[in-house]
Amino acid sequence: MSFAFCPRDGAPLAPRLIDGRPRPACARCGFADFRHVQISANTILERDGALLLIRLSYGPREGHWAFPGGMVENDETLEDAARRETLEETGFTVALDGLLTTWMRPELELLVVVYRAHALHGALRVPPAEATEGRWFPFGALPASDDLAWPSHVHGLAAWRAATRVG
Ligand SMILES: [Zn+2]
Known part of the structure; x- marks a missing residue:
């Protein structure tokens, strides 16, 4: 499962390179989706x-x-x-x-x-x-x-x- 929108504030997420992988991230609050196990x-x-x-x-x-x-x-x-x-x-x-x-x-x-x-x-x-x-x-x-x-x-x-x- 992966987020399309920030679960904190609802802003659309855009890929940002973190720890060597592009991850859906929120430009507004800094949330990054590391996915969920x-x-x-x-x-x-x-x-x-x-x-x-x-x-x-x-x-x-x-x-x-x-x-x-x-x-x-x-x-x-x-x-x-x-x-x-x-x-x-x-x-x-x-x-x-x-x-x-x-x-x-x-x-x-x-x-x-x-x-x-x-x-x-x-x-x-x-x-x-x-x-x-x-x-x-x-x-x-x-x-x-x-x-x-x-x-x-x-x-x-x-x-x-x-x-x-x-x-
Ligand atoms: Zn956010």
Whole structure:
């Protein structure tokens, strides 16, 4: 996504060379459009030798398994977003156990971040608008890559395997 008009004052933007690239810029207030990368914050939720995945109920990857997670709002931290989305999508209040990996998809202007997490309290409950079910997968019986929703999640599970040496 790129702006044609200044989001601050509505003036038309014109290309200006900044940091080696022409960028839409506002002559009135100095705003420059560096474009916008959306960030998706996700968790690998671990418990008693298993991971929790949710089965998507919408979109082109309906029926595939995904980490709990979603888009970061502009007024929250990545960690807050990961905890919030996990609670919304699984019913579990979680604590994060560190950043596991990131995965940039320039073609989508999307950065995916994956945290490890464990549940503090709650009970499994998925929102029907987003998922048909949540399931704990034993470390040794995780879904095949083709059954995962997104390349970032294939990458995330590979990173998790490398970090834990199980599954
Ligand atoms: Zn402006």
